[in-house]
Amino acid sequence: MEIFALKKRKYFVEAARGYKVVTNGIVLQAAFCSSKQNPTENCCFAGFTATKKLGKANIRNRVKRRLRAIAREVLAKYGIKNVNYVFIGRHNTLDLDFEYLYRKAVKAVEEINIQLSGDGEMQSDKTNNDCDD
RNA sequence: UAAGAUAAUCGGACAGCCGCGCAUCAGCUUGACUGGUGUGAGGAAAGUCCGGGCAUCAGGGAAACACGGCACCGGAUAACGUCCGGCUGGGGAAACCCAAGGGAAAGUGCCACAGAAAACAACCGCCUGUCUAUAUGUCAGGUAAGGAUGAAAAGGCGAGGUAAGAGCUCACCGCGGCUUUGGCAACAAAGACGGCAUCGGUAAACCCUGUCGGAUGCAAGACCAAGUUAGGGGCUUCCAGGUGUUCUUUUAGAGCAAACCGGAUGAUAUGAGGCGUUUCUCCCUCACUCCAGAGGUAGGUCGCGACGAGCUUAGCAGUAAUGUUUAAGCCCAGAUUAAUGGCUGUCGAUUUGUCUUUGACAAAUUACAGAACCCGGCUUAUAGAUUGUCUUAUAUG
RNA sequence: GGGGGUAUGGCGGAAUUGGUAGACGCGCUAGACUCAAAAUCUUGUGGGCUCAGCCCGUGUCAGUUCGAGUCUGACUACCCCUA
Numbered sequence: 001m002e003i004f005a006l007k008k009r010k011y012f013v014e015a016a017r018g019y020k021v022v023t024n025g026i027v028l029q030a031a032f033c034s035s036k037q038n039p040t041e042n043c044c045f046a047g048f049t050a051t052k053k054l055g056k057a058n059i060r061n062r063v064k065r066r067l068r069a070i071a072r073e074v075l076a077k078y079g080i081k082n083v084n085y086v087f088i089g090r091h092n093t094l095d096l097d098f099e100y101l102y103r104k105a106v107k108a109v110e111e112i113n114i115q116l117s118g119d120g121e122m123q124s125d126k127t128n129n130d131c132d133d
Numbered sequence: 134u135a136a137g138a139u140a141a142u143c144g145g146a147c148a149g150c151c152g153c154g155c156a157u158c159a160g161c162u163u164g165a166c167u168g169g170u171g172u173g174a175g176g177a178a179a180g181u182c183c184g185g186g187c188a189u190c191a192g193g194g195a196a197a198c199a200c201g202g203c204a205c206c207g208g209a210u211a212a213c214g215u216c217c218g219g220c221u222g223g224g225g226a227a228a229c230c231c232a233a234g235g236g237a238a239a240g241u242g243c244c245a246c247a248g249a250a251a252a253c254a255a256c257c258g259c260c261u262g263u264c265u266a267u268a269u270g271u272c273a274g275g276u277a278a279g280g281a282u283g284a285a286a287a288g289g290c291g292a293g294g295u296a297a298g299a300g301c302u303c304a305c306c307g308c309g310g311c312u313u314u315g316g317c318a319a320c321a322a323a324g325a326c327g328g329c330a331u332c333g334g335u336a337a338a339c340c341c342u343g344u345c346g347g348a349u350g351c352a353a354g355a356c357c358a359a360g361u362u363a364g365g366g367g368c369u370u371c372c373a374g375g376u377g378u379u380c381u382u383u384u385a386g387a388g389c390a391a392a393c394c395g396g397a398u399g400a401u402a403u404g405a406g407g408c409g410u411u412u413c414u415c416c417c418u419c420a421c422u423c424c425a426g427a428g429g430u431a432g433g434u435c436g437c438g439a440c441g442a443g444c445u446u447a448g449c450a451g452u453a454a455u456g457u458u459u460a461a462g463c464c465c466a467g468a469u470u471a472a473u474g475g476c477u478g479u480c481g482a483u484u485u486g487u488c489u490u491u492g493a494c495a496a497a498u499u500a501c502a503g504a505a506c507c508c509g510g511c512u513u514a515u516a517g518a519u520u521g522u523c524u525u526a527u528a529u530g
Numbered sequence: 531g532g533g534g535g536u537a538u539g540g541c542g543g544a545a546u547u548g549g550u551a552g553a554c555g556c557g558c559u560a561g562a563c564u565c566a567a568a569a570u571c572u573u574g575u576g577g578g579c580u581c582a583g584c585c586c587g588u589g590u591c592a593g594u595u596c597g598a599g600u601c602u603g604a605c606u607a608c609c610c611c612u613a
């Protein structure tokens with residue numbers, strides 16, 4: 001599974017409209033790619049967010065790096081193709097143990113994949129009006 | 134040894150596994166590709182408080198006004214509100230530190246409350262004279278020694294002097310200008326003089342004097358691609374030379390384009406515009422476009438990554454800031470959801486505890502913080518470590 | 531990245547040239563009215579202490595001044611603008 005970076009604000013907003021799982025240390029959002037991204041086979045996209053609430057520029061950068069390191073390992077195994085994943089840092093992301101964060105991230109991805117697969121079947125039949133729920 | 138003062142420097146190291154940005158080379162599958170090589174955060178990258186470069190608004194010069202910054206003296210610098218050296222004032226036992234530190238005899242304003250009075254001092258008191266009702270009185274004058282205030286009371290203090298007083302006189306101190314000497318200067322020292330009628334404070338109040346400053350900031354701005362509507366006045370078309378752009382067999386050639394520059398040509402008007410305001414002057418622009426002006430948008434490339442107010446070392450000049458090619462070496466991050474990292478181990482440093490003895494072991498901690506157009510400063514944040522010089526105290530010799 | 535602004539009791543919001551900080555409104559406390567509540571009326575309302583008083587208080591720290599909410603400098607927090 002190859003992973004590419006999300007770069008446009010548009011896709012971040014789309015992911016936020018999709019599904020969301022909250023764990024200790026990480027918030028995960030995910031949605032299927034739009035057709036404009038023209039994804040290659042067997043790849044998914046990952047974006048990272050650290051808000052100004054977390055701290056100054058130095059701290060926000062380190063949160064993003066940590067999330068990037070985790071996402072690289074987790075999505076390589078558990079990622080579904082043509083999905084935009086957005087990882088959002090929380091106030092304790094830096095303090096928690098790396099192993100602990102890794103296990104939490106695996107759980108979150110698995111959970112959101114179940115939600116996405118259910119949505120994927122329904123998407124073929126009808127429009128995705130119920131995304132906000 | 135202890136307590137300080139000050140000037141600087143550094144601000145973790147190594148290894149393993151897995152990754153990232155940029156540059157460049159190679160490959161073919163021609164791209165969100167693969168592989169190799171090189172390179173990749175700071176002393177503050179921060180705050181955005183000053184000063185520049187650079188860009189746009191076409192522009193240059195002069196005068197007046199307006200607005201804003203700065204202000205002991207001399208120097209350094211591209212420039213500065215910065216830096217260096219001095220002066221003066223203040224703090225400290227000392228090393229040393231701190232200061233927006235011009236002008237209050239150009240003018241205006243303000244100085245609450247209290248107080249007789251807050252800047253043109255006579256309310257009480259003191260003294261002299263006068264009047265008659267002989268009093269704790271009236272009127273006229275002199276007087277800043279005394280008066281519960283206040284942040285501040287009209288040079289201070291002592292002696293002489295006087296009706297009472299007073300720089301009225303004198304000594305010392307303060308102040309002022311003058312002369313001489315030293316210093317580039319700020320200023321200092323000495324001398325004699327003035328009597329202080331310049332006599333309070335405030336200029337981070339207006340202001341005056343001197344001096345400096347056009348405005349806006351890289352989301353500046355340039356180019357490419359793409360591209361919508363409407364009103365009024367006015368209504369000529371053309372040229373591929375430059376420029377742009379596309380392609381190729383790339384010192385060039387061919388094609389395309391009238392948006393720009395340039396050239397040719399026509400009509401109308403005698404004007405409009407020009408970076409705080411006004412005036413003057415030079416000059417420029419527009420006349421085939423001008424005025425008015427609604428809505429929409431999606432981006433890309435350059436700017437932007439180094440021959441530079443460049444970096445390192447030594448020499449020379451200078452008290453120093455700094456200057457200098459004199460000599461040698463170097464080319465040193467460039468993203469745009471924003472690279473420079475994640476995990477592990479070993480060592481180092483600090484603190485605490487234990488054992489026992491000046492070493493082991495264990496635990497904890499290992500800062501502030503992340504370039505975004507680029508430089509020179511200032512300010513603020515910062516675990517800990519190192520070095521030089523100086524002061525004071527104590528002890529010993 | 532760049533540019534600008536604001537900060538005063540629990541909340542909104544005054545305070546003229548620097549001169550007694552907290553006007554005014556909302557809220558809150560206590561009381562009156564009521565069987566009870568609302569509305570209404572009255573009273574109080576920044577904090578601390580050794581409480582007839584004194585001290586500290588205008589985001590924080592300095593400076594100028596006799597005196598600072600106001601003037602000057604540096605910081606902190608929050609907000610806005612910028613294709």
